[in-house]
Amino acid sequence: MSHQVFKNMKKSMNTDDQIQGSRRDFLSKTALASVALPLLPGTISAAFNNTPTSKPLPMNADISKSLIGQYGPWLASQMQDPPKLSFRNDIWSNIQDWKPSAHAKAQEQIGEPLIKETITVTVKRKFNYDGLHIEELTWQLPYGRPVEAIFMKPENSTGKLPAILGLHDHAGKKYFGKRKITKTSDNQHPLIVEHQKSDYEGRAWANEMAKRGYAVLVHDAFSFASRRVFYEDMAGIEWGPLKAEGRTDENPEDVRNIEAYNEWAGHHEHVMAKSLFSAGTSYTGMVLAEDRIALDILSARKDVDPERIGCGGLSGGGLRTVFLGGMDARIKCAVCVGFMSTWKDFLLNRSYTHTWMTYAPGLANYLEFPEIFGLRVPLPTMVQSNNQDGLYTLPEMKKADDILAEVFTKAGHPEKYSGKFYDGGHKFDVQMQNDAFDWFDNWLRQ
Template identity: 60%
Template sequence: MKTDDADRAQNDISRRSFLKNTAGTVAISLAGGYADASIFHADSIPIFPMAAEKSLIGAYGPWAASLLPSLPTHSFRQAKWKDVAGWHQGALEKTQELVSAPPKPALPKVTVKKKYTYDGLEIEELSWQLPYGRPTEAVLLKPAGATKPLPGILGLHDHAGMKYFGLRKIVKTSEDQHPILVEHQKTDYGGKAWANEIAKLGYVVLVHDTYAFGSRRVYYEDTKGLNWGAVSTEGKSDADPEKPENIQAYNAWSSEHEHVMSKSLFSAGTTWPGVFLTEDQVALDILASRKDVDAKRLGCGGLSGGGLRTVYLAGLDPRIKCAVCVGFMTTWKDLILNKSFNHTWMTYTPLLPKYLDFPEILGLRVPLPTLVLNNNQDELYTLSEMKDADAILKDVFKKAGVSDKYKASFYDGPHKFDADMQQEAFEWFKKWL
């Protein structure tokens, strides 16, 4: 297929295209209406007789948002917490309880499938087997000729509505790159494979496929009980799953399959953030165990879905000494009223909003260095709520007496992690690692 055909296939499944096409239909606007409140008698129960603003859930929006506590019970911003030491353990334990991550297995055996040099980097293609699912594939990158242990960074790939790909979205291992990935790196990463770019600066970078992406994706041939038809040619000897039209079909199917996956995880007593956390911590174990890595200097970061994974991993694992969350920061209120429709099921931990606002998950890592990069015209969030999230994190780090360990920046443009943003992220890693 021609490159322009592949580009069109990618654009057909692009979340950004979807958002641009539908943004006008979900804009908050004034609405009339009335209700007779005289039927309510319980003075202690707030009444929401009319909605001044529209929301994703109609007139129920203001009521749902009112269920959020002004200060969640385990927020460090609560006056009762005087220092980090007295607050942190209880907040961490409650978050871990609700995230309910599956048990982390022992360090798996890592197979080195291939070694080579490309782009000034020594590259290893790795795999390991978790207790469930197909083997995890990963790529490790480090400067060619490095002779001493280097800081390690776990590069967390994005979502982008493309579950067929995982780690390949942020690395480049040859000149023969799939046209869909060329376009994705162009639109979302300024034409760069950011994992390569930071590895060149003196880091050992590990990027792995996580749950439901790339090598860890759900293969249609492994499913049963789904009646909306075969959408992939996987498993057929005469088919090429790498054809753009087959990738497009798989990505569309897997998007519809997300709610099935999430409901099944909830029914199993876990959450999607919990599964991410376990798999990312296994990858972190593998990175930290390497002789060419300084295990005391570990960081992580990523855009979008990678930013989401950064929130949970960096918030809950103190081994992450420096974190960069890109394009995934807002408040639970924003998700209630404005933006849940364009966010993956992978975002949500049931009941956690009672205990922490969304930014405070990442804030659990205080006083460790934390950078948040936002885009002013990001379609996935409301700018005012991104600003509120920034204010929350500023308050958390200020109260802990470490304002210098937190920074947020806002860039013009849509959802992205472009060259300028990468430069700031790389400087942050350099400063603290």
């Protein structure tokens, strides 16, 4: 252990001692005792047959109500601002002293499993479509069914290309994964056509990125599509008929079957999260581990420049960008879309609108949510938010933007951060895509 790392650990421990033991004990006992609320707007109506109608609670008001009743304001008042390992604290003056301690603590709290096995990639099919060379890939992890992925690059491209790991969204649609942001034929599933129209202004944004001269890899995230939990593999719980999902004698691509599966998977995510906590990991850790494997595969390709790799995505893809971009320095440029706020916003107003992939127990004691993404400073970082995005409150989105700007400014690299706000609801429309693509071009095509 270097003398400098020891000094950083000592600083962290001294800061920890400032927090009262009673609060630490209380949080440790309650952090995992979560009520199984629906995780996304798409599932809340199915479970409760209603939707929230109250306006977001302003963070600076005298609040007596919250998502968890009168417990919320007291818990919020106990949260240290800045948290213990925030770079905004006066004890840190440069990123070289701060980052090892903060990164190590984040890694500990996330509980990411270590995957040691050598992963072999199989090319199932190669073809050209819409001016792109496309490969259908698969690889087997030491657990679960094989991962499926799509790789794209311009036809007839040569040499090592800049690359993007495209991270698909959540949207309460776990039957689908990579297909949400790609297009590999004129025959798309009608639910994918609808999804791309509502969230991406009709675009398969990964294709558009590849057309600009990038190698793009999009894989199914943990618990989505090829990595989803198949009902036929389940034991111990039943949640009503799931129609034909997973059966070989019926059509799992039928719209009714897909919608039935998505509803079931929305409830099952609570079970998955609790089981992962019981194993000493987290939903966050599992997703991050599998995203890192995809990054390994992309980096190792002969047609990819490993020093010019970026990642990005909307919503759940934005969340994955926060953790992968914050925790892995191989991501040289990152764009988080539609997933940026503060822990207090989740605590008081919006925890029910978000996946369990968001929450790593205890991490809020050490880093504010945007500061997870800020761990990548001084690497180029963009956040795109929508002013009318109902998944967050605007004041806390603005606060998160201020926090990231402060981190990059204090590090001496304000030009490496861009926070943009757009009118409209939860989306990654053409204007936002073009701004994101230009950001990638600025930092990865030099």
